[in-house]
Amino acid sequence: MPQTELETALANIYPQDLEKLAADLLSERGYDVEPTGTTGADGGLDALLRDGERIGALHVSRTTSGRVREKIRSDVGKVQNHERTYDFFVFITTADLQGTFRRRLEAEVQDDYGWKTDVWAREQLRNTLMTDHQRLAREHLGVDPNTRLNDHQDQILELRDNRLDRIQDREALPNSIPAGPTLAIHVVPNGVFSTEYADHPDDLPSLPLFGHNKLAGAGKSLGNGVVAYNSRFRTEHPDYVYLDEAGWIEAVSTEYFRPNPSGAGGFINQDMDKAVCTTVLGALRTFCELGVKPPVYVSVSLLDVENYAFDTGEALHFEPQTFPNRYAPPLTGLERTDPEDFSPETLQPLLDRFWYQAGRSNGSPHFSNS
Numbered sequence: 001m002p003q004t005e006l007e008t009a010l011a012n013i014y015p016q017d018l019e020k021l022a023a024d025l026l027s028e029r030g031y032d033v034e035p036t037g038t039t040g041a042d043g044g045l046d047a048l049l050r051d052g053e054r055i056g057a058l059h060v061s062r063t064t065s066g067r068v069r070e071k072i073r074s075d076v077g078k079v080q081n082h083e084r085t086y087d088f089f090v091f092i093t094t095a096d097l098q099g100t101f102r103r104r105l106e107a108e109v110q111d112d113y114g115w116k117t118d119v120w121a122r123e124q125l126r127n128t129l130m131t132d133h134q135r136l137a138r139e140h141l142g143v144d145p146n147t148r149l150n151d152h153q154d155q156i157l158e159l160r161d162n163r164l165d166r167i168q169d170r171e172a173l174p175n176s177i178p179a180g181p182t183l184a185i186h187v188v189p190n191g192v193f194s195t196e197y198a199d200h201p202d203d204l205p206s207l208p209l210f211g212h213n214k215l216a217g218a219g220k221s222l223g224n225g226v227v228a229y230n231s232r233f234r235t236e237h238p239d240y241v242y243l244d245e246a247g248w249i250e251a252v253s254t255e256y257f258r259p260n261p262s263g264a265g266g267f268i269n270q271d272m273d274k275a276v277c278t279t280v281l282g283a284l285r286t287f288c289e290l291g292v293k294p295p296v297y298v299s300v301s302l303l304d305v306e307n308y309a310f311d312t313g314e315a316l317h318f319e320p321q322t323f324p325n326r327y328a329p330p331l332t333g334l335e336r337t338d339p340e341d342f343s344p345e346t347l348q349p350l351l352d353r354f355w356y357q358a359g360r361s362n363g364s365p366h367f368s369n370s
Helices: 005-011 015-028 065-080 099-113 122-130 134-141 153-169 272-290 344-357
Strands: 032-035 047-051 054-061 088-093 116-120 182-189 225-228 239-244 249-253 257-259 266-268 296-303 308-310 332-334
Touching: 005 122, 005 134, 015 032, 015 047, 015 054, 015 088, 015 122, 015 134, 047 088, 054 065, 065 088, 065 099, 088 099, 099 116, 122 134, 153 182, 153 296, 182 272, 239 272, 249 272, 272 296, 272 344, 296 344, 332 344
Parallel strands: 054 088, 088 116, 266 308
Antiparallel strands: 032 047, 047 054, 182 249, 182 296, 225 239, 239 249, 257 266, 296 332
């Protein structure tokens, strides 16, 4: 997770802002930089670089570490097809790369194409902006590079635990739900205790329905927030999604459980994983409209599930173990909150914990390495 405002800003910078930052950074480091007015998505250079008699190509990309090799290979291939001859290649990315992997990429391009290659990843950007180029951090990112984030995890955990108590007791909830086993998701910005996101519930944005990633329209206004639920249920609603005016989201459902007809306890629908991922994505869409900045913390909890186990079906072969009455693993932090960047894999470590508890040693079956 980011520890400074600078790291958070780099993780969430817009592509066009990253291009401007990269051009100014290399200019301050002695290169003549000629922006081309085109971007990598158009197949063009982000900038032409000159270092004395040497000519280089700059490509800039806000991508993920898992896609960076594919991206750099694609960009290098485009540069090779240009009529101009190049002496060096610079690739700047906000991906968080291990040093050995970054150096391997540099060596691969140099060996295959003969160009001296420099790959700047998030660590290199952070280090240089914290030392020699602090002015650029302030100008392009709007942050003081030395300001540390105030981490509110302990307060968020306290908020989460208080909400879980209320849900279990069915006490003053945003919407009435049936008694019994419950799945609860909390998505809470780190700034929830220091930022005023809305003056009044009427100012709050649209919400997703539980298990959906699209916004469903304006929620029902309450005293301190808004709530959304699926109107197809004409009796007691089995789920709801609530956005508090303080900026946190609570999503609750009783739909993913069935009692054991022949004994105590019951079974948990393994599609719980998918519902968590889609609901969190929907929450990020709401946060995007609300102007929430990262990091954001996600909590997933099971309540009143003593003697419940995952419904393994015929495809999964393991000895199922039952859950305690309340199972609430630690928070998972998201350092990128743009819904277009969201990948369910960011929640895999959290969801794996439920399957470890359930007796499956290789975690959730809903991810490719499972």
